[in-house]
Amino acid sequence: MRPLLAALTFSLVAAPVARADETGYGAGLYVSHCAACHGMEATGDGPMAGLITIATPDLTQLAAQNDGVFPLARVVQTIDGRVALRGHGGPMLVFGQVLGGGSAVVDAADGTPIQTRGDIVAIAEYLATIQTD
Numbered sequence: 606m607r608p609l610l611a612a613l614t615f616s617l618v619a620a621p622v623a624r625a626d627e628t629g630y631g632a633g634l635y636v637s638h639c640a641a642c643h644g645m646e647a648t649g650d651g652p653m654a655g656l657i658t659i660a661t662p663d664l665t666q667l668a669a670q671n672d673g674v675f676p677l678a679r680v681v682q683t684i685d686g687r688v689a690l691r692g693h694g695g696p697m698l699v700f701g702q703v704l705g706g707g708s709a710v711v712d713a714a715d716g717t718p719i720q721t722r723g724d725i726v727a728i729a730e731y732l733a734t735i736q737t738d
Contacts, residue, residue, distance in 0.1 A: 631731030668736040678713040680729040685721050
């Protein structure tokens, strides 16, 4: 529990990120809230990864693992805590209660709207830009 608490504390005290453009803003949020576990390159090798009892996923492979389509809605739901992961509080910290950015909506694969926070969408949209084959 302590490593997860330390990561959450780091996230809460990290310096605010200036909103330059949405991808840059999302990248800054990623660094502040995700890189400790997932690594600066999002490949799962962050400094906290070794302290977590499950493998930290490579976030650059999400599209490759989904037939080449980036699963935006699933990523949003994972970050905000709707999809339970052992590493996010289930194992990953749930950031839906921490991140702000106002209200935002993304569409699920079936067209159902998913209301979340703007910062969560910014991180997910950033992750979409760093997918590798």
